[in-house]
């Protein structure tokens with residue numbers, strides 16, 4: 001029997017805790033989290049704030065009570081301030097200023113990530129809001145209720161920024177979306193895809209201010225203006241979403257870190273110190289596309305890494321099979337999904353890269369409810385290994401990307417995909433399926 005201490009009870013920590021409590025109840029588990037709530041699905045923020053769902057009530061999938069029932073000791077609203085990795089002790093303080101010390105045999109760090117805070121003047125002004133926690137969603141929602149807030153500036157056109165721009169627009173505001181890059185979603189998709197998303201955003205009334213560096217936020221108490229290297233724009237509310245940094249304050253001096261500061265872990269989620277594991281957004285992950293360790297902050301990765309750590313901590317050896325960073329987005333009825341590396345990322349990683357693409361109707365022309373679909377498959381010219389895939393359509397094409405995820409994980413070549421058995425039924429697709437067509441045209 002071991003005494004396990006877990007710091008951080010969100011998606012990664014919850015997955016690790018459930019794995020331990022459900023499979024190895026003989027162990028003692030002590031859980032700490034500094035927040036008031038756990039298991040909030042951030043992906044729901046834009047849906048709720050944009051009123052595509054009525055309330056945030058169903059965005060929580062478990063509770064403190066569920067863990068207490070399984071015999072875990074849970075300290076919510078309790079911040080771990082220090083870990084003594086030599087004496088194997090954690091030190092915490094709760095909201096009543098009580099100090100708590102717990103010893104551990106095994107420690108799981110699941111402290112997640114924090115939004116990147118740009119070092120620009122005006123960042124502390126009122127109505128400048130990050131988008132991470134449930135409380136952040138509440139603050140954004142409250143601000144959008146205020147009729148005096150007319151102009152919303154969203155800084156960062158990555159996944160959160162694009163989703164929040166849609167949400168603010170759905171609430172009837174004037175929305176400007178800023179990014180330092182020249183398109184939206186530049187980290188996920190090639191321009192052949194992002195130009196469609198940019199058009200989609202513009203067609204729905206969002207003004208795009210890309211290729212601009214935000215220099216300053218101006219205002220007296222409240223924010224009034226966004227100043228970039230290209231102009232000044234009125235803003236009553238600024239939503240900031242320029243990425244996450246791993247939250248590794250507690251272990252940064254004791255544990256080996258990756259280039260971005262994440263805890264470096266192996267396939268068993270073990271850090272550089274024995275008996276110390278790290279999971280989710282605070283840790284690295286193995287990319288099968290890159291065939292190297294990397295950093296990808298996603299809830300799906302967090303959950304899987306939590307499961308892997310839970311088993312290893314309790315003595316069952318289990319290795320992660322790595323990830324592809326599969327992701328998707330749905331904005332004003334347009335679906336985009338991607339996995340692995342896009343063209344730019346593959347080139348940056350040093351691959352001798354090629355791609356093949358195809359665009360067609362999803363179903364035969366005689367089917368009335370039908371839409372265009374586009375696909376691009378990125379592969380290595382030398383090994384022919386599939387490195388990435390991107391798909392976009394007004395149709396729900398999301399399930400197709402899972403096959404590419406497996407293909408990358410299993411190192412399938414583009415040539416193998418050419419004659420893959422893909423079924424045909426007019427309700428779903430064409431006899432000459434777009435995946436087959438793209439693969440067949442690979443040089």
Ligand SMILES: Cc1cc2nc3c(=O)[nH]c(=O)nc-3n(C[C@H](O)[C@H](O)[C@H](O)COP(=O)(O)OP(=O)(O)OC[C@H]3O[C@@H](n4cnc5c(N)ncnc54)[C@H](O)[C@@H]3O)c2cc1C
Nearest residue numbers: 008010011012033034042043080111112113280281298299
């Ligand atoms: C708006 C939004 C939308 C998103 N949408 C998606 C999506 O659609 N799909 C997807 O895959 N991912 C999505 N993500 C990303 C996903 O939410 C994160 O990857 C995920 O939350 C990581 O989980 P985690 O448990 O590792 O870290 P976190 O969620 O960051 O949780 C870390 C926990 O640790 C606690 N903690 C930190 N430090 C301490 C301390 N010192 N003491 C005690 N407790 C501490 C925190 O309170 C927190 O509960 C989204 C994120 C946001 C913000």
Ligand SMILES: NC(=O)C1=CN([C@@H]2O[C@H](COP(=O)(O)OP(=O)(O)OC[C@H]3O[C@@H](n4cnc5c(N)ncnc54)[C@H](O)[C@@H]3O)[C@@H](O)[C@H]2O)C=CC1
Nearest residue numbers: 156157158159160161179180181241242243244297327328
């Ligand atoms: N659908 C999904 O799977 C979702 C996933 N997430 C994940 O949450 C994490 C955080 O999301 P985001 O904050 O949206 O990060 P992101 O990495 O998706 O996007 C950040 C954007 O900010 C831009 N940027 C960076 N510095 C800037 C600056 N100084 N000024 C202006 N723009 C700047 C980048 O060019 C990029 O487009 C990501 O890992 C993301 O994948 C978040 C929401 C939805």
